[in-house]
Amino acid sequence: MGRLLPFLILLMAVAFFTRVEFFFYLLYALFGIFVLGRLWAQRSVRAVALQRKHEERLFWGDQVPVQLEIRNTGWLPVLWLRLDDGVPLELGSSAHHRWVISLAPHERQVLSYTLRGRRRGYYQLGPLVTLGGDLLGSTTYKVPHHDGDLVIVYPKIVPLRDLGLPSQSPFGTLPSRQRLFEDPTRIRGVRDYQPGDSLRRMDWKTSARVGALQVRRYEPTMALETGILLNLDSDDYPPQHCRDATERGIVVAASLATHLIEKRQAVSLATNGRDPLQDPPSAEKARTASALPLRKGREHLMQVLDLLARIERTGEDEAVPFLDLLSRRTLALPWGSTVVVITPREVAGLFDTLLTLRRRGLLPILVLLLPDLEFTLTARRADQIGTQAIRIWSEQDLDMWR
Amino acid sequence: MNAQKTGDWWVENLLRPVLVAAMLVCLIAPLTRLFEVLFSGWDGTYFLVFGFFAGLEGILSERVLQKQRITGWGYLGSRAAEALVLVILMKLASYTTLGLDQLWADALRWQTDPGSFFDGMMVYISLVFLPMWLGSLYVARSLRELDVMGEKSKPPEDKTSIQYYLWLISPKPARSRQEELERLASFFVWGGAVLLLVSAVIHQFVFSVQTLVLPILLYFALGVALLSQGHFSVLHAGWAMERVPIQSNIARRWLLWGLVFLVGVASVALLLPASYAAGPIRALLSLFGSILGFVFEVLFFVFSLIIYLLALLLSTIFPSMREPIRPTAPGTPAAPAGPMWSSGEGGWLEMTLTALFWILILSIVGYAFYRFVRDRLGPWAESEQAEGTWWGRLLGWLQSLWRWFQDWRRGVQAQLRQRRIPRVREPSVSLSPFRFISLRRLSPRQLVRYFYLSTERRAAQAGQPRGTAQTPYEYQAELDRSFPELEPDLEGLTAAFVGARYSRQSVQEDEAAAVKSLWQRIKAALLRRRRQA
Numbered sequence: 001m002g003r004l005l006p007f008l009i010l011l012m013a014v015a016f017f018t019r020v021e022f023f024f025y026l027l028y029a030l031f032g033i034f035v036l037g038r039l040w041a042q043r044s045v046r047a048v049a050l051q052r053k054h055e056e057r058l059f060w061g062d063q064v065p066v067q068l069e070i071r072n073t074g075w076l077p078v079l080w081l082r083l084d085d086g087v088p089l090e091l092g093s094s095a096h097h098r099w100v101i102s103l104a105p106h107e108r109q110v111l112s113y114t115l116r117g118r119r120r121g122y123y124q125l126g127p128l129v130t131l132g133g134d135l136l137g138s139t140t141y142k143v144p145h146h147d148g149d150l151v152i153v154y155p156k157i158v159p160l161r162d163l164g165l166p167s168q169s170p171f172g173t174l175p176s177r178q179r180l181f182e183d184p185t186r187i188r189g190v191r192d193y194q195p196g197d198s199l200r201r202m203d204w205k206t207s208a209r210v211g212a213l214q215v216r217r218y219e220p221t222m223a224l225e226t227g228i229l230l231n232l233d234s235d236d237y238p239p240q241h242c243r244d245a246t247e248r249g250i251v252v253a254a255s256l257a258t259h260l261i262e263k264r265q266a267v268s269l270a271t272n273g274r275d276p277l278q279d280p281p282s283a284e285k286a287r288t289a290s291a292l293p294l295r296k297g298r299e300h301l302m303q304v305l306d307l308l309a310r311i312e313r314t315g316e317d318e319a320v321p322f323l324d325l326l327s328r329r330t331l332a333l334p335w336g337s338t339v340v341v342i343t344p345r346e347v348a349g350l351f352d353t354l355l356t357l358r359r360r361g362l363l364p365i366l367v368l369l370l371p372d373l374e375f376t377l378t379a380r381r382a383d384q385i386g387t388q389a390i391r392i393w394s395e396q397d398l399d400m401w402r
Numbered sequence: 403m404n405a406q407k408t409g410d411w412w413v414e415n416l417l418r419p420v421l422v423a424a425m426l427v428c429l430i431a432p433l434t435r436l437f438e439v440l441f442s443g444w445d446g447t448y449f450l451v452f453g454f455f456a457g458l459e460g461i462l463s464e465r466v467l468q469k470q471r472i473t474g475w476g477y478l479g480s481r482a483a484e485a486l487v488l489v490i491l492m493k494l495a496s497y498t499t500l501g502l503d504q505l506w507a508d509a510l511r512w513q514t515d516p517g518s519f520f521d522g523m524m525v526y527i528s529l530v531f532l533p534m535w536l537g538s539l540y541v542a543r544s545l546r547e548l549d550v551m552g553e554k555s556k557p558p559e560d561k562t563s564i565q566y567y568l569w570l571i572s573p574k575p576a577r578s579r580q581e582e583l584e585r586l587a588s589f590f591v592w593g594g595a596v597l598l599l600v601s602a603v604i605h606q607f608v609f610s611v612q613t614l615v616l617p618i619l620l621y622f623a624l625g626v627a628l629l630s631q632g633h634f635s636v637l638h639a640g641w642a643m644e645r646v647p648i649q650s651n652i653a654r655r656w657l658l659w660g661l662v663f664l665v666g667v668a669s670v671a672l673l674l675p676a677s678y679a680a681g682p683i684r685a686l687l688s689l690f691g692s693i694l695g696f697v698f699e700v701l702f703f704v705f706s707l708i709i710y711l712l713a714l715l716l717s718t719i720f721p722s723m724r725e726p727i728r729p730t731a732p733g734t735p736a737a738p739a740g741p742m743w744s745s746g747e748g749g750w751l752e753m754t755l756t757a758l759f760w761i762l763i764l765s766i767v768g769y770a771f772y773r774f775v776r777d778r779l780g781p782w783a784e785s786e787q788a789e790g791t792w793w794g795r796l797l798g799w800l801q802s803l804w805r806w807f808q809d810w811r812r813g814v815q816a817q818l819r820q821r822r823i824p825r826v827r828e829p830s831v832s833l834s835p836f837r838f839i840s841l842r843r844l845s846p847r848q849l850v851r852y853f854y855l856s857t858e859r860r861a862a863q864a865g866q867p868r869g870t871a872q873t874p875y876e877y878q879a880e881l882d883r884s885f886p887e888l889e890p891d892l893e894g895l896t897a898a899f900v901g902a903r904y905s906r907q908s909v910q911e912d913e914a915a916a917v918k919s920l921w922q923r924i925k926a927a928l929l930r931r932r933r934q935a
Contacts, residue, residue, distance in 0.1 A: 005773060007591050008766060014602045022615050023598075024676035024759075026622060031766055032667040033626060040663065077659050080637065080652060098646040102655045135660050136626070137583070137633035278875070293894040293920075299910055303901075332890040 004034055004138075037134040040076055045132035045141045047074030048081060048103065052125060052149045057302070058117035060156040066125075068111045072103035082131040083111070090119040091151060117153040120250065122276055122310040125149040154305045155247070155254040190214040224265040225294060227333045227362075228253050229326055231343035232273030232311060233319035238370065241344070245369040246313050249342045252367055252392055254308045256340060261301040268294035269304050270329035272319040273311040289320040291329055294337075323353050335361040342367045346378050355385045367392055413631060413653070415462075421628045422541045423457035424620065426534050429593050431617035432600045433530050439608055441523060445499045449527055452495045456488050456531070457538035464542035481539070488535065489528055493519065541589060547582040548635040579639055583632045590625040597621055623664065630660045674762060675755035682760035689757035692750060846914035847902045853921035854899035860928040865935060874900055888927050891920040 008031055015023035054066040068085065072078055078101075085097045097113045126149060133140040190203050193213035201215040230253050237245055253269065260267050270291035278290065290311065292303055322343060330339055339362050341354070346368065354364045366382055366389040368375065375391050382389035391397065427450050434446035463484065472480055497505040512519050520528075558565040601614050634656050641648050678685065844852060858868050858877075866884055868877045878896040882889045898917045902909050 003587060003591050005770060007595055009770060010595055011598060012763070012766060014598050018602055018605050019677075020605065020610075020612070021676035022612070022618070025671050025674070026618070027766070028671035028674050028676075028762060029668050030622065030626075031762075032671055033664065036667055037663070077655070079656060079659055082641070082646070098644065099649075100641050100646050100652065101649040102652045102659075104655075133637075135630045135633070135663060137629075137636070291890075291893060292897070293890070293916070295913065295916060297910060297912065299908065299913065329890070332894075 004030065033136070034138065037136060038139055041079065041132055041134040041139065042141050044072070044074055044076045044078040044103075045081065045130060045143055047072060047076065048078060048130055048132075048143070049073050050083075050128060050130070050145050052085075052128070054115065054125075054149070054151070056149075056151060057306075058115065058151060058153045060117050060120060060154055062117045062153075064115050064117075065112050066115055068113075068128075069108065070101065070103065070111065071108045072106055075105050077105055078103040078132060079135060080132060084129045084131070085113075086126050086128070087113075087115070088121075088123045088125075090121055091115045091117070091123055091125075091153070115151060120153050120155040120247065120309050123151045123153070125151060152306055152309045154309050155250045157258050157305075158251060158255040160255055160259040184218055188217045188219045191217055224260060224263070225267075225334060225337040226256070226260050226265060227268045227270065227294065227330055227337055227339045228256060229322075229329060229339065229341050230269070230271040230273065230311075231322040231325075231341075231347075232271050232313045233322055234313050234316055235319070236322065236347055237313065237344050241370055242313070245344050248392060248394075249344070249367075249369050250308050250311065252342055252369075253340075254305060257304045257308075258301060261296060261298070261304070264296055266294045266296040267300070267304065268292060268329075268333065269307060270325055271307075271311055272314060272322055272325050274314045274318065275307065275310055276312065277310060289325055289329075294333060322347060323349050326353050327356070330357055330360075330362060333362060337362055339364040340367060341365065342369065344369045345372055351381055351385060354382070354387055358386055363387070365390065369393070413657075414635075418545055418628065418631060419458055419461040419542075421624045421631075422461060422545065423454050423538065425590075425593070425624045425628065426457045426538055426541075427454045428617040428621035428624070429537070429597055430530050430534050432597065432604055432614050434527075435614060436604055436608060437523075437526060437530075441526075444523060446527075448495050448498050449492070449531070452492050453531060453534055456492070456535055459488075460484075460535055460538035461542035461545065464539055465546060468546060485532065485535065489524075489531070492527070492531060493524055496524075537589070537593075541586065544582040544586045544589075545632075547579055548586075548632050548639075579636050583629075583636050586632055587629055590629060594622060594625065623668075626664060627660070630656075630664075675759040678756045678759045682764060685753055685756040685760050688753040692754070846909040846911050849914040850898050850902035850909055850917050853917050854895060854903075857895060857921060857924050857928070860925060860932075864928045864931045885924075885927060885931070888924055891923050895920045895924065 008027060011023060011027045011030070015027055049071045051069045051071075052066055053069060055064045058064055068083070070081075070083070080100060080102050083097075083099045083101070087095060087097060089095055092113070092115060097111075099111050101109055101111075103109065126145070128145040130143045130145065131140055132143075190206050191214065193202070193207075193215050197215045203214045203216045206214045230249055232246060232249070234242070253271075257267050257269065268291070270289065272289045275290040290307055292300070292307060326339075326341065330337075333339065339357055341350075341364055343350070343366070346366075350366075354366065357364045364387045366378075366387060368378070368389065368391045371393050372378065372391070375389070379389040379391075430453055431450060434449055438444055438446045467477060467480060494505070497508075508518070557569050560566060597618060601618060604614070634653065638648070638653070841849060841852070854874075861881060862868065866881055872880070874896050878892050881892050885892070895917060898909075898913065898920075
């Protein structure tokens, strides 16, 4: 228009000077092409509605399609529209997905691309920006769409068949070698009555049929209520193993939680890592911790995996001290529960805390994530207080639970 | 150079050259018409036709020369030879109207007097033809840049050479393409300005410009179409360089919708008034007065109708009353009497059209003023110097007014959109303390929400009310400080509430049962605290 304006003024002057109607029509037409062209571009670009359709949760290594639905809600066609959708590098082969399309009135188009869950995390897709313009290129209109689509990539889950974690909780669903606890809902058979047997165990129908008193035999079972405590305090991680050890700890926690919840056991999770969804540390609450209560079921598993997907190692002096977390977050666990303590290395006072847990009737298991030359000594000390110490330096170390 | 074609081959190699050649012919049409008038008996039709083909040849030959990499003096020599050939051909073409006998007679004369080949008429039309032809070469270069997708050539091996330096500083194709489009637009505008001025002069001194309507109209129509296509080429090339996937039919749609738009605008322009019967102020006042008069007339009619119906009702009750006079419907507003208005029904319409005419003209003038102020005072108004001055304050006030209007408009639009969306209402749960709530009838999600709200209420009774701006997590932190023994329970309850309230995940019955146990413990503790207090 910078160039067209002097021309329009000249045209207007010529029109008034000659008083020829044709020049006025020409003036209207050129001015109209400029003004209406801009209006057309502005209205049509703003009438475009966008919607992303995709799975919000990805397992590690998964590939899921994202469908981008573009709809022209207006009566004007969209001459050209450039779409630029930003994707975190951890989720795609490129940081941007771009297209150029045009849309007829009320036309709907679906574009697609693929997300790859290459790294655990909590990601926001976008920004999705549309850009359109007019016929003569006098202007462009950019419309950012802040839709805030989120994608969670779960940590890698290593299948574990037989954990063999100790538990003292009676009346669970896992068969146990300890005959002390029997589940009255799981009948294994009947036997002859012996003096001292409780009348509650009598199977009257069978007794009537065989003509002798029979009592029911129950299967011994145990409940593996487990609290997983994950240490993500940066101060406890040496810089050279920082990233690997963190991810390994999260993989261990996720694999354990998945295995146990699939066995219909209740699991709780507590960590002193930083959850990006929580408010940043403030003066009042300078240190953060995230926890999920003891529950079972797939919904709970999703919550656990969500948290493990999001969680990050805390900065220096930001995390709740792990031993404090260990003491406080195990308070709600019932007697006999298993406590899996995942930490990079033995921190000062850890065994004192583990011993306290042991005395409270909990069964701690220590999982160390870093190679430690003194691990044998650590394992021996753990054995002395009746706990088990495991070192998981690589995924192959999880074979002991497979 | 690794060349890659963009867009449609027909558009690049035929449509655009034809458009440009036709535009150039339109440019020389007024002068041709002038020559026809000045040199009676000379028919300029052949000249226009020849000019079109010569322009087309100039554009297409530019491609050939570029392809053969003929530059510098070689290029100049080739073009000079071409110009000579074209002038001779133009001379020969003139005999299409003069006839072969005339050609034969002139040919005999040229043998004795070669200078007679370039007679006066030939010189005049050559003076018109050659600038037009040179213009076609100029535009052809721009078109060539727009057409071909130019990748940067491979860099020279020797990185210390001048060639490598030149390669480094050579502009990127996309940049030069945009510049070429700008150059093309400048050519279009300057050509249009010349065409207008020449037409105005001819109209004033020689003959009416009405006879030049077709070439002028064609020039602008073709120019806008050419610029539109050129803009598409630049965009397309940019997208292709960025390897952005492009919808296959976008070029066709661009052409079609662009054409529809241009024809539509031109049609609307033709419907608009192009003359005026009065000045802008009187016309606008007249239009305003007419609208006001019409509104008053409608109001009066409505009032009369009510009175009439009332009187009709009364006349049925009291037969001795006279039958009321029926009101007449309001018609088109009559123009107020005055010396400036033409009499009859056409007066109102004429003044409306005049007002519309002035609105259009004033909008163009208003835009010019806006540009004037924006270009000069816009950067200054944003600077610190403007603060404190009356002008700066005025601009600031106007800007704030505009922002207020935009916010208000967006708010209204948002409200309207909200009203259009059908509300999906959850089964309502009244948590009023005066109504009985059956927990059995509540869904797990509603139960969790109930437990939380109940806790909130009881905590408030125990001296820990929730602040209006507090989030559940902030409130939980505050309660944790007052009830440290309840921290795990409060955390579980808060997490469950946030999940039930804000997430779309389903809430299971066992979860609600677990939250219930938390709630019961918290409730008991709060009750104890309340009793102690």
